[in-house]
Amino acid sequence: MSVQDGGTPEPHDDPPRPGARRGRPRSEGVEQAVFDAVVGLLDEGVPLAELSIERIARTAGVGKATIYRRWAGKEELFVDLLRSVEPPDPVLPGTSARADLVALLESLRQRGLAKRSSALLHNVFAQMQAYPRLWDAYHHTVIEPRRRLGLDAVRRGMEQGELRDDLDVEFVNDLLTGPLLLRTVIRPGATLEPGLAERVVDAVLEGLRPRT
CATH class of the missing domain: 1.10.357.10 (Tetracycline Repressor, domain 2)
Known part of the structure; x- marks a missing residue:
C-alpha cells in the first residue's frame, strides 16, 4: 500500500x-x-x-x-x-552511426511535436517541476534509458571508426541532442520541421569525422 x-x-x-x-x-x-x-x-x-x-x-x-x-x-x-500517449521509443537501424543518430533525433522531434499537440502532456510536464517524485520516476524509467540509447550509438560509431574517438561520449551526445532539446524545452515556439534530425546530425558529424 x-x-x-x-x-x-x-x-x-x-x-x-x-x-x-x-x-x-x-x-x-x-x-x-x-x-x-x-x-x-x-x-x-x-x-x-x-x-x-x-x-x-x-x-x-x-x-x-x-x-x-x-x-x-x-x-x-x-x-x-x-x-x-508519447511516441514509442525508436528502433535503431544499426546500419551506420548516422542512421542510428538520425533515428534518435527524429524520435526527439516527434516527442516535441506530441508535447505541443497534447494538452495532457503539456499539463503534466508543466506540473512536473513542482512534483519531484514524479519527475524522478519519469527520468529514471523513461529519459535515462533513451539517453543510454544515444550514448551507445555514439560509442558504436567511435568503435567502428565513423566518429572521432578522442572526445567524451557524453559530450558528443549532448552536441547532437542539444538543438532538439533547445527547441522543445527552452524555445517551445521554435520550428520542428521535417528533416531537422538529418540536418542536425550531418552538421555535427562534419566536425566529428575521424582525423587523418
Whole structure:
C-alpha cells in the first residue's frame, strides 16, 4: 500500500500480500479505465499532487487494490500514462552511426511535436517541476534509458571508426541532442520541421569525422 495515499483497501478487494510480485492486470479495459480516469481528473483541473489512488480508483470504478496490483503508487501510474500517449521509443537501424543518430533525433522531434499537440502532456510536464517524485520516476524509467540509447550509438560509431574517438561520449551526445532539446524545452515556439534530425546530425558529424 502506498504511504502517500494513506487509505485502506476497498472491502471487496484483497490487499496485495507483502512481497507479492506485482503484474499487469489481465484486462486491458481496466488499465484504460484507470488512464481515462486520470486524464478526466486532470482535464477538470485537479492538480497532480491532489490525485490520490483512492480518488482515481473511485473515478475509474475499480478498487484500489486493482490499481496496486499493477502500479506500486502514483508515480508509476503517471509514468505509464505518459508513455502510453508519447511516441514509442525508436528502433535503431544499426546500419551506420548516422542512421542510428538520425533515428534518435527524429524520435526527439516527434516527442516535441506530441508535447505541443497534447494538452495532457503539456499539463503534466508543466506540473512536473513542482512534483519531484514524479519527475524522478519519469527520468529514471523513461529519459535515462533513451539517453543510454544515444550514448551507445555514439560509442558504436567511435568503435567502428565513423566518429572521432578522442572526445567524451557524453559530450558528443549532448552536441547532437542539444538543438532538439533547445527547441522543445527552452524555445517551445521554435520550428520542428521535417528533416531537422538529418540536418542536425550531418552538421555535427562534419566536425566529428575521424582525423587523418
